[in-house]
Amino acid sequence: MSTNTPLSPRPHSPVSWDQDADHIRLAAVIESAALAIISTDPDWNVRSWNTAAETLFGYRAGEMIGRSVLELVPQEQRNDVLALAERVRGGEVVAPFAALRLHKDGALVQVTVTIWPVRVADEFLGLGITYSDRAGQGRAEAETRRTHSDLERQVGDRTRELATASEGRRSSEERFRLLVEGVRDYAIVILDPKGRVTSWNAGAERITGFAADEVMGRHLGMFYLPGGANAAWIENAPEDARFEHEGWRVRKDGSRFWANSVITPIRDADGTVLGFSSVTRDLTERERAEESLRQRTGELEIANRELAQRNTENEMFVYSVSHDLRSPLVNLQGFSRELEKAARGLSELLAEGDVPSTVQERARAILDGRVTKSIGFIHSAVTRLSNIIDALLRLSRAGRVDYRWESVDMGQIAAQVVKAAQSTITERGATVTVGALPAAWGDSTALEQVLGNLVGNALVYLDPARPGLIEIGSMSCGDGMRTYFVRDNGLGIDPGHQQKIFHAFQRAHPGVGSGEGLGLAIVSRVIERHRGRVWVESRAGTGSTFFFTLPVSTNGH
Known part of the structure; x- marks a missing residue:
């Protein structure tokens, strides 16, 4: 047993069975606790070190007993911790606190520390300390079950050794009794063979609301809800060796709390059951958080389905409207060409000379002025409307087209985009650099469209007052995703426009370049379908950086 050094028997000393049995119970409780429990002497040297402490810090009990507990504390914090220990010796009550402690391999361990004085009468015997692993909270329940399983086996092995212990261990027993009573994070209860309470620590009182004198001699089943776990485990315990249950329990005030209990x-030495140790942890906050998370997850799933349905409806509406507008647009294009042709015919007739000069002059003024100008306006309007319809169709396709999911060479995609834009790059006198671009998981055609739109925007909005610089690069962001970016030293974007530009028909600089303001909306739609996100960081007059994330494997998608 990890606590064996302070409990080793004195040779040739007589055995007091009742005291020895109590000692076995107390030692087994400490050993079977799922959190690290240690005790020190008045000089802060370790006196006991349970299995959970071995697991948390990597030291075996034999390595730590007799050494200063301050060896677990980072060097720069030792003076503060020593001052804290002295205050606890003096009677100050210290609330549990978060801290960093040293593992045997030198790594830092994130823990929650609880510390209290161990006294007999007015004599200060040392400290009781518990450590719980903060970094492992997300794995707490699985780890608790694994730990209890290991401890049950160890307790079974060690109790046979301890059954031969002597009456001379009464001072050690008292130390361990006080250590157990000081633990407040766990309800640690000792039961007789019938399941009746014989020992009740401070943690049990805190969690249930019952004082020790209110529960002594009463059956532990009083804390279980009707129809839940019952006394049957007592009858089966010698054969089953262990009982574990997670569920609702009842406090003194009638309120319920969710708990995990392990009864061993x-x-x-002969296998006779002396009693049982019950270690219970209050998991109410975790259960409430999980229930809230389940409820919230359900709400989000419903909202997601509704949004997906609305999104599909919007895409179909956009597609339908765009398609329906195409027919009258074709008619407008046809009629405008007919008007243009008719105007040319009239001009030819006027040129034949059979028309009086005064009529010719007036007719030419009308044809060359208002008619020609009006036809030009019609052409421009039809072309713009055609561009809008094409852009709307591209936007709707971005949400509907079936993607071919594969590993995409982003470096090759960037090279293709730069090559396609080379004439514009040369015309604008810009320099484009491409950094290392690891592969992403997605649709190559869609991702080429994303980079093409971003590089195209960067070229359009370069500042003519300085040489244009555009950089395409990437960085790691964890969680199976990678961040890619396109950075320029162009005109930049005012803060008030930075969110709007990802919406349809929004342009940061309407007077610069051409376009309908749908390029970034398409980028946003494509990245969303890749389970990524897109955003911009920019300062007006300095330039902009557009970021987007993509999964690096199928797990990310």
């Missing part, structure tokens, strides 16, 4: 039989 304590046997003597």
